[in-house]
Amino acid sequence: MPDTYPLSNLAAIDAAHHLHPFADMKKLNAEGTRVIQRGEGVYIFDNHGRKYLDGFAGLWCVNIGYGRREITEAVARQMNELPYYNTFFGTTSTPTALLAEKVTSHAGARFNHIFFTGSGSEANDTWFRMARVYWSAVGKPSKKIVIARKNGYHGSTVAGASLGGMKYMHEQGDLPIPGIVHIGQPYWYGEGGDLSPDEFGLKVARELEAKIDELGEENVAAFVAEPVQGAAGVIIPPETYWPEIDRICKARNILLVTDEVICGFGRLGSWFGHQHFGVEPDLAPIAKGLSSGYLPIGGVLVSDRIADVLINEVGDFNHGFTYSGHPVCAAAALENLRIIEEERLVERVRDDIGPYFGRAWAALAEHDLVGAADSIGLMGGLQLAAEKSTRTRYEKLDQIGSLVRNHALANGLVLRATSDRMLASPPLVISHAEVDEMARITKLALDAAWKELKS
Numbered sequence: 160m161p162d163t164y165p166l167s168n169l170a171a172i173d174a175a176h177h178l179h180p181f182a183d184m185k186k187l188n189a190e191g192t193r194v195i196q197r198g199e200g201v202y203i204f205d206n207h208g209r210k211y212l213d214g215f216a217g218l219w220c221v222n223i224g225y226g227r228r229e230i231t232e233a234v235a236r237q238m239n240e241l242p243y244y245n246t247f248f249g250t251t252s253t254p255t256a257l258l259a260e261k262v263t264s265h266a267g268a269r270f271n272h273i274f275f276t277g278s279g280s281e282a283n284d285t286w287f288r289m290a291r292v293y294w295s296a297v298g299k300p301s302k303k304i305v306i307a308r309k310n311g312y313h314g315s316t317v318a319g320a321s322l323g324g325m326k327y328m329h330e331q332g333d334l335p336i337p338g339i340v341h342i343g344q345p346y347w348y349g350e351g352g353d354l355s356p357d358e359f360g361l362k363v364a365r366e367l368e369a370k371i372d373e374l375g376e377e378n379v380a381a382f383v384a385e386p387v388q389g390a391a392g393v394i395i396p397p398e399t400y401w402p403e404i405d406r407i408c409k410a411r412n413i414l415l416v417t418d419e420v421i422c423g424f425g426r427l428g429s430w431f432g433h434q435h436f437g438v439e440p441d442l443a444p445i446a447k448g449l450s451s452g453y454l455p456i457g458g459v460l461v462s463d464r465i466a467d468v469l470i471n472e473v474g475d476f477n478h479g480f481t482y483s484g485h486p487v488c489a490a491a492a493l494e495n496l497r498i499i500e501e502e503r504l505v506e507r508v509r510d511d512i513g514p515y516f517g518r519a520w521a522a523l524a525e526h527d528l529v530g531a532a533d534s535i536g537l538m539g540g541l542q543l544a545a546e547k548s549t550r551t552r553y554e555k556l557d558q559i560g561s562l563v564r565n566h567a568l569a570n571g572l573v574l575r576a577t578s579d580r581m582l583a584s585p586p587l588v589i590s591h592a593e594v595d596e597m598a599r600i601t602k603l604a605l606d607a608a609w610k611e612l613k614s
């Protein structure tokens with residue numbers, strides 16, 4: 160960094176020129192931004208030398224942890240060899256081709272192709288077009304509508320934000336675009352009423368069937384959902400949910416799209432979330448853990464059913480990005496996958512650290528402020544509650560989560576808050592002792608928030 164920019168000035172420089180994503184800039188500038196300087200393992204360090212355990216893996220993505228020199232070396236090698244070339248005009252590069260083979264080798268027999276993008280949002284825009292192109296090519300051009308879910312998250316581009324079911328996003332810029340409709344989410348704690356979780360899971364899954372009937376099967380292209388809702392607050396669906404969704408999509412000839420941007424690459428203890436739930440998607444957007452966030456890259460896993468039509472019937476699919484299959488990003492992703500394989504991180508989440516984290520996390524349910532503590536693999540959701548026994552939620556949803564989050568941060572732990580839920584998603588390399596530290600600080604933060612609420 161040039162000497163003319165003393166560290167103490169960075170927050171002011173940032174405030175003067177940088178508009179942040181999903182941020183109230185006036186508020187952020189008043190509070191000051193934090194400058195994150197360095198990362199190592201599961202820890203990040205700010206420019207004041209303060210150390211934080213990153214319980215959120217950056218933004219659900221740093222699966223192999225920070226500071227992995229293998230990645231920087233692979234990236235430097237590729238940069239020196241070929242920093243960029245496109246994949247548009249019948250060309251590819253070595254890491255790009257190898258990555259396509261490697262990713263699909265983990266995605267099960269139905270997936271043998273990938274379309275590369277630069278991000279998860281672009282991946283969602285990509286399959287959205289692909290699904291419509293597919294139906295046109297097989298002689299069903301009226302199948303255009305996509306059914307998605309309230310409180311789903313599929314990115315911030317126009318199609319991504321429209322597919323997502325975040326009301327506060329739709330309110331800005333006249334979204335969703337036409338051709339996208341939303342059904343309920345499998346959020347039993349908040350919306351299940353007197354039904355058991357299993358009854359509720361079936362009920363919300365069957366909203367899909369009812370919506371298809373209402374719209375006409377001949378008009379519906381696809382249903383999209385995250386295997387586990389991430390941004391909505393780590394909402395783990397009841398066990399009855401996914402089998403019923405899978406059944407309905409098959410019975411009605413609707414494409415099933417699982418958005419694997421968070422659930423892919425070991426987060427749930429499987430390579431992909433759909434494998435954990437035993438369902439059979441036709442398309443699956445991926446990103447985040449694909450490169451552990453070291454460089455931006457995403458893609459869409461394309462099943463044989465769709466790929467055969469794209470390859471043999473469609474001719475030109477007029478879609479792509481300058482950075483589709485970027486050789487340096489592909490080199491980072493390839494090395495990342497090599498590390499995940501070599502260190503058996505997927506199996507580690509399934510058999511060791513996932514269950515260990517699950518026990519530590521579940522113990523937090525005893526806290527007076529916590530209504531439920533659920534986890535799956537290395538993804539945890541903590542439901543804050545005003546009154547546990549009746550599942551009564553706090554009135555000021557937004558304030559309660561950020562209160563706990565701020566106390567966690569002050570004690571050296573990064574957690575995320577979404578309204579009245581706390582979200583955890585640590586790197587897959589986290590140790591048992593570091594999980595203990597996460598649980599200990601989370602409890603401290605809950606205690607401090609509880610004390611503040613009572614006074």
Ligand SMILES: *Cc1c(COP(=O)(O)O)cnc(C)c1O
Pocket residue numbers: 219277278279280281283312313314315385389390418419420421446447457
């Ligand atoms: C983060 C995310 C996206 C968007 O990915 P970007 O890389 O931010 O564009 C899409 N879907 C899900 C499930 C996500 O969590």
